[in-house]
Amino acid sequence: PGPSLSTPHPPPRAPSMVSTEDPDTIEGSAWSREGAGAGGMAPPLPSGDAQHVGGRHMILRSEYIRLLEQALAGLGYPALASQLEAESGISMQPQVATDFRDAVLGGDWSSALALLPSLTASEGDASQARFLLTRQKYGECVARGDLAAALATLRCELAPLGVNRRVLHGLAGALVGARGGGGAPRAAPPRDALLAELQHLLPPSLLIPEGRLEELVEQALVAQAEACQYVNAPHPQQTLFADFQAGPEQLPTRCSQALDMHGDEVWALQFSHDGRFLASASKDGCALLWRVAPSGWVTYACHLTRSSSPVNTVAFSPDDAWVLTSGADGRVRLYTLPSGRLAHECSFAASAGGEFAVTAAAWFPDSTRLLAALLDKALYVVDVRGVTQRRLKQTQHVYDCAVSPDGGTLVSVGQDKRLRFHRLADGREASVGEAGAVTCLTPSSDGAFLLANLASAAIHLWPLGDMALPALPGDGEAPGEADPGGQAAGGQGSPDAPRPGDPLDHLAQAPLQEYRVGQAQHGRFVIRSAIGGYRNNFVASGGEEGAVHIWHRESGNLLEILKGHTGTVNAVAWNPVNHYLMASASDDKTIRIWVAPAARSGREDWP
Template sequence: MRLSERDDESLLSISPSMANDAFAGPSTPSTSANPGTSNGHSNGHTNGASTSGLKEGFSVRKSGKSVTRVSLPGKTLYDDSLVDREEFVRLVIQSLREVGYIESAATLEAESGYEMELPQVSDFRRYILDGLWGEAEDALLQLGVADHDALYEARFLISRQKYLELLEEDDTTAALHVLRTEITPLNIDTETLHFLSSLLMCADTADLRQRVNWDDSPGSSRRRLLSELQRFIPSSIMIPPRRFSTLLTQALTYQRQSCIYHNGPTPLPIPGSGSSLTSSSSAFSLYRDHLCDKNAFPRITTMILEGHTDEVWNLKWSHDGQFLATVSKDQTAIIWKVGPEEDAATRECSQVFVLRDHEYEVGCLAWSIDDKVLLTGADHVITRWNAQTGACMGKLPSAHHETVTALVWLPDGSGFISGALDRKIILWDADGKQRDNWGTTAIRVTDLAVTPDLTRVVAVGMYHVPTVPNPGPHNGADSGTGAAAGTPGVSQRETRMIVYDLATKQPEASIRLEGELTSVSISQDSRYALVNHTPDEIHLWDLNTARLVRKLTGQRQGNHVIRSCFGGVDGNFVASGSEDANVYIWHRDSGALLEVLSGHGRGSVNAVAWNPRNARMFASCSDDATVRIWESEPGGTFSSDIARISEPDSKGKGKTRERWDATGGRAHTSGLTL
C-alpha cells in the first residue's frame, strides 16, 4: 500500500525547515492510513506517487545522505514479469523487518512510497499479544473482517482465549461471566460449549493446560491465536508472517519435486514455519535452479555377495545400515557386514554368520529394532537368532500350520507380527511369546506390513468367497451366490488388500484387487502402501483415502513372488525386482521409470532393499544365488571395481576383486585375495 500524505509526514519526519528533504529513520507504523483502501492499493497512482503532492525527485536524508523517492512506470516488477511491484516491495520490507534490518526497511518504504502495513494492523497485533481483548474485537471490522460467519468465529477465538486465561488465573467468577455473556451468545455447537464448561472443574492449572493443549498466556498461546485470526483478515492488509521465506521455500520444494533424480540430504524443518530446507547449503541455492547429477544415483554394482548355493528369495538391512541379512531356498540365512567406507574399492565386506539350522527353505526375515535379534521364517516355523553371535535362540511354538509369509517387527520394539497362508495374523512379544492374534482372517496372507506410526497393519493375500451350493435353476435364473454360474460347489477366489486398525484389529478398508498380490511395503510417513501385483504392475495406494494413486509398470511379474520397496531421501523412489533378471526404479511422485539395471544372471530378481542409513545404496537378490550392492558411480566415471564376496576361506577371508566394464560384464580377474 502506498504512503498517504499523513504517512509521509510521520515516516519521513518532514519539518518546516526542509522543503524537499526528510530523514528516513527506523521503520515504524505510520500514524494514519485509509482502512478502506482495496487490496492495499491507492487510487491508481504510479510507484512513488501519493496523494501527498510530493513531486518526483523528492528525496529523504539517511545518515547524512539523501535518498531519492523513485517513480517507476507500470505496475509489474519488470516489463515481462507477472509479479506485482507493490506486493514484491511490501514483502521485501516485511522480510527486512523480520530479520532485523529495521532502518533498511524504513529506507525502502521511503524510497518506494509503499508501506508494509496499516497502523491498525500493528495496533491489532499489539492488542492480541497484550491481552487487550475488547480493543482487538473492535479492530476486526477496521481490518476488513466483514463476513458475518468469519466475524463470529474470530470473536469466539478471542473470547475463548480470554476465558482460558481467566481460568488459568483461577478467576472462575470472571471466567463464568465470559462463558455466559460472550461465548454462549455466539451460538457455538453444543459439544464445544460443554467442553469449555467442563474446564471449570479442572483440578489445577496443569490439568487445564493439558486438557486444552496450550501453555500460559505469556507463552505461545497468544501468538497461536494471532496466527489463527490472521486467516480472517485479507492478506493484502495483514501480510502472513515470513511470507517471502514461504514463497522461496515453495520454489525450492517445487524444484526438488521436479528433480526426478533428487537423492540429496534430508530436508530439515524450519522452526515455527511448517516448511523445510535442506541441511546442505550446496544442495539448494537461491542462485541457481536445483538439479541432481544423474551420476550420483545408485545404478552401478559395486559388490557381489556370493555365499548361497541356491535362489536368494529375500533380504533386509539392519536398522543401522551396517548389516545385510539374506535368506534362500538353500535353507540358510546369511548375515553380511557391509563397511561404512564411502569408497567401494576400499570398503570391507564379509560374511558374519551363516545360519544353517533350518529344516525348510527360508522365505522371510525381520530385524529387531535394536538389531540384536533376527527372525527367519521357513515354511511354518519361526526361528529367533542372536544377530551378534549367530546362535539360535529357539524356534517359536507352533502357531501357524501353513507357510509363514511375513515377519514384521513393531516400530516401538515391543514385539513382532507374523502372517501366514493359514489366514492367521499373530502378535508376539519381543521374547517370542504369543501375545494376541487376529483370529482367522479373510485372506491367505502373502505379505503384511506395519505403518511406522504404529496405527495400522496392511495385509495382502487371497480371499476365498464362501461357497454356496447351487440350488438349481429358478425361474430361469441361477442363484448360486459366490459360485460359478451353473457350477455347484465351486468357490470363487479373489485377492484383497485389507487395512487393519492395529489397536482394535478391526478392518478399516478391504479393497478387492485383480491378480496375485505378492508383497506390501509402507512409506516412512505411513501414508502410502506399495503392492506388487500380477501381471506386471506395482500399485501405490494412499492409506488415508483408500485410493489408488498410480500404477508403476515396466517390470515383469507373472509367476513368482517379487518384492519392491521405497528408497532414497524421503522415499522418493520405488525399486523392484523382476522376472526378466533386472532391477527397476521409478520416481515415486511422477511414476517415471528412471532405471532398468541389468547385471544379475538368469532368473528372477526376487527382492530389493534400500539401505536405511545410506540413500545412495541398495541391495538386490536373485535366482542366480547372488546378492548385488548398487551405488552411484565412483569418481563420476562409469566404470567401477566390483568386489565379489564369497564363502570365507580357512583364514576367514575370501574377498576378491574383479574389474567390470561399463555394461557390467567381466573384463578380467585380478586374482587378488585379501
Template sequence: MENLMIGPKGLIKKQEFVRIIIQSMHALGYRKSAVCLEAESGILCKSVDFESLESHILNANWDDCIGALNKLKGLSDETRASALFIVLKQFLLECLSRGEDALALEVLRKQVAGLWMGKEKVHNLAVGLLFLKELGSNKIDNGIIQEFRKRMIIDLENVLPPPITLPERRLEHLVEMAVSAQVDNCTYHTSDAITLYEDHHCGRDHFPSETVQILTNHKNEVWFVQFSNNGKYLASSSCDCTAIIWKVLETGKVTQKHTLKSHQNPVSFVAWSPDDTMLLTCGNMEVLKLWDVETGICKHTYGNDGFIVTSCAWFPDSKRLVCGSSDPEKGIYMWDSEGNEIKAWKGVRMPKVSDIAVTPDGQHLISIFSDKEIHILNLQTNAERVISEQHSITSLSVSGDNKFFIVNLNSQEIHMWDVAGKWVKPRKYAGHMQQKYVIRSCFGGLNSRFIASGSEDSQVYVWNQLSSYPIEILSGHLMTVNCVSWNPRRPQMLASASDDQTVRIWGPNCF
C-alpha cells in the same frame, strides 16, 4: 510503486514483495529492522484498512469497527459474517464486564443472530457468556480486556483475506514451495543437503547405479534380501536353507556377521524387528524362527512342523509380530517376541495368505488373500476395505511414510495403492519382466521416493514415483533378480538378490 514489477521474468509486484519481507522480519524478531524498512520503503506490513480496524478495536470504537468491516470490498458473505461474529463476541464480553446485560442481550438477539452463523454457534456463544456472567465477568480488569482485544485482532487476521491481511509466515511458505518444487523435479534425489544459495539438483553420479560389491557366501539361489532399519545390517536368505546377517561398515563395505542354519528347507523371507535386535526367518515349506541379531542364536520357533509360514511382519513396538500361512486353516497369527500367541484369524473360510505387512505406525494390517485380493485392516477401528486386482499378486511392500504400498503382479506390472485414504486408481510401473512366482520390489531413497524391483531378465529396475518409466536399469546379475532392498539410512546404497547365488551391492559411480 504498486504496479512496479521486479524479477527476471517480471512476475513479482515490488510492493507485495517488500511487504512480505517486512512481515518475515517481524516474525523472526527483527522488529527494529522491520520498522526501518517500512520507513525507508514507504510500504506498511499492515494494510490501511486493517490498521484502521485495529485502532477501532483497541479504542473500543465498536460501531466504527463494524462499519469499517461492512465497507470492506471483496469479502464473501461468509467471510464478512465470520469477522463480524468475532467483533460482536468481544463487544458482548465487554458489555457484560460493565454490567450492561440488557445491551448484551439486545446485540445477541438482533445482530449476532442475524449473521446466519448457525444456531449451534450462536447458542454456544450465549451459553459461554452466561457462564462468564455466573463467574463474575464484571470483575474482569482493563488489562485482561486489552489482552482479549489483541487476541481478537489475531483472530481477524486469520479470517480476513489478502491484501487486507497477509497469510502467516508467507515468505517462508513461498520459499518452501520453491524448494519443494525443485526436489520434486529432481529425478535422482538422494541427498537432503538442501541450500537456498543455489538450485537443488542431484546427479546420476550420486545414484546407486554401479555394482560396488558382490557377496558370494550363499551356495544356492538367493531369494530375499533386506537392510535393517538403522541401515547397519543386511539380511539375506537362500534356497541353501540358510539366512545370513551381514554388517555394513562405515566405509560402506559389507561383511558377514552370522550364518543362520536351523532351517531344514529353503528360506524365502526375513524381517527385521524395528529395534533391529531380532530377525525373523521363514520359507514356503518352513516354520517361523526368531533370531538374536547380536549372537546369531535362534530364540524361538513358532508353531510346529505342520505350520508353514509364507511371510511375516513386526509391529512398531518390537514386541509383537504377525505371520500368514498358505494353509487356510492356519490363517494369520499374532505372537509376541517371547513365543506366546496373542491372537489368530483362522478357520475353514479363511483364504490362504500369500503375503502380509504391517504399516510402520502399526495402524494397518495389509494381507494378500487368494492371490488377487488385498485386505487392509485398521487395527484400531477393525474397519476393513478390500481391493481386487485382475492378475495374481506375487508380493507386497509398504512405504516408510505409511501412505502407500506396492504389489507386484504376474502381469509384469507394479501397482501402487493408497493405504488409508480414499480409493485411488493405482499408479502402474511397467517395463520389467516378471514370470517367476515371487519377485519382490521395494520403496527407497529419501521419503520413499523410488521404487526398485527385480526382474526375470536378470536386471534391476528403478523408477522415480512420479514416472511410470524406469530411470535406471541395472545390469550385472546373470539370472533372475528375486528381491531388492534400499538402505533406509544410506539413500545411495541398494542391494539385490539373484538366482545366480549372489547378492549385489549397488552404489554411485563415485562411491
C-alpha cells in the same frame, strides 16, 4: 512482559474499515503514505504493465514493494525499509494493521480488541479473533499469578463469548490448579505465536504474514526440488542464483560390494528400520545378519537360521528389537538384536494339524505380534513368545501378507488375483481385483503405499494408509457432554449404526501407478520390490534378466537400469535412513550393495 492490565493504554481512534476489494489501487489506499516522495507527493500510479514486475507480469509492483519493506525490516535494516517507503510512497501495511500488531505483541488487549472491527468484515473471523485475544489475556494473568484478574476475565469476557462448555471448563481448570498451589502455573503461549494464529483470520493484504517474502522464496525452492525426479535428499543444496538441478548421481547406481557368503540363491533381504543392519535369506537354508556402517560399508555379523530347508522371509520388527525368519520348515524364528541370538521359535503344527511351510510373515506396528501365512490356507496372529492368538481360515493358499500401519487390517494375496483386506476389530472383509496373479506385497516404510508384484512382470502401486474402524457419532462422549456447538451430544453410538467414511468402502479400484520390467513373464518366480529414497520417491525392483530397475514413484518414469548380477534378481531393499544405499539379492548367490555417487561428496569414509 506486557503492560499492566490495571493501566491499559488508551484505545486509539477507531479508523474506518480498510477496503481490500481492489489490490490494484494500493498506492491510493489507506496504506499509501501521505506526503511521501519529493515535494510531499507520492509518485504517480503506474499504468498498464508498469503496475507489475517480472517477465510474466504476475507480481503486483505495490505488493512486491511492501514485501521488500517487510523483508528489510526483518533483516535488521529498518532505515532502508523507511527509505524505500519514502521513495515509493507505499507503506508496508495500513496504520490500523500496524497498531493492531503492536497491541498484540505489547499485550495491550483492550486496544487490540477495539481495532478488530476495522480489520475484518467477517463476524465469524472476528469472533474467533476475540476469543484468541481474550484467552491469551486470561492465560497471561494466570501465568503471572494475578488470579483475581484471571477470574474476572474468565467470567466477564470469555464466558459471554459463547465459548464451548468443555473449552471453558478446561480454561477454568488452569485457574483452579493455580489457586490450589499445584506447582508453577503453565506459561501462556508466546505472543508472536498468537499473532501468527490471528493472521490466518484477518485479510493478508492488511496484516502481512511474518517473513512472507522468505516464505515465497522457500516455496519456489521446494517447487524446483520437487519438480526434479532425481531428488534424493531432504535438504538438497540449492542457490538463489540458478534453478535447481539434480541427476543420476543422487541414486544408488554404483556397486560398491558383492557379498558372497550364501551357498545358493538369495531370495529375500531387508534393512532394519534404523538402517544399521541388513538381513538376508537364502535357498541354502541360512539367514544372515549384516552390519551397515554409516559409510554404507556392509560387513558380516552372524548366522541367524541354519536349516535344511530354504528360508524365504526375513523381517525386522518396527522397533528393531527383533528380526524374524521363516521358510519351508514351517517355523518362524525370532532373534534379538543386536546379538542375533535365537529367542523364540514358533511352530504351527498343533494349530494347523501338521507341518506346513510358512509362505510369508509380517510384523504388527506394536512389535509384539506378527502375522504368518501357511500353506494350510490360514493366517496366524502370533505374539513374540510364539503363542498363537488367532487363526483366520482362508479359502485359498496365501502367497504374501502385510499389516496396515494402524495395525488393525490384514492384507493378503493368493490364487484368486485379488488384494484381500480383513479388519480384525469387526471381521469385515473387502477385496480389490488385480490384473493378474500377485506374487508378493511390499509396504512402504511409512505405510502409505503398497507394492504388488505381478507374475506378468508388472508392479502396481496401491494406496494403503490407516484402515481403522471409524468412530460412531458419540463414541467416547460422556452422556450430556456438550458438543463444539454447545449442544448436548446425542447419546452413545450404537454398534449397528452406519460407520461414516469406512476405508473399506473406499478402496482404490485401480493402482496409482504401474511399473514394468521389460516384457518378460516372471512365471513362478517371486520378485520382491522396494519403495525407498527421500520421501519414498523411488521404486526399485529386480527381474529375470539380472538387472535392477529404478523408477520415479509418482510419474512412473524409468530412471536407471543397474547391471552386475549374473542371475535373476529376486529382491531389492532400500535403506530407510541412508537414502543413498540400496541392496539387491540374486540367484547368482550374491548380495550387491549399491551407493549413490553423490554420497561421496565431501566424505572420505564412503566406499
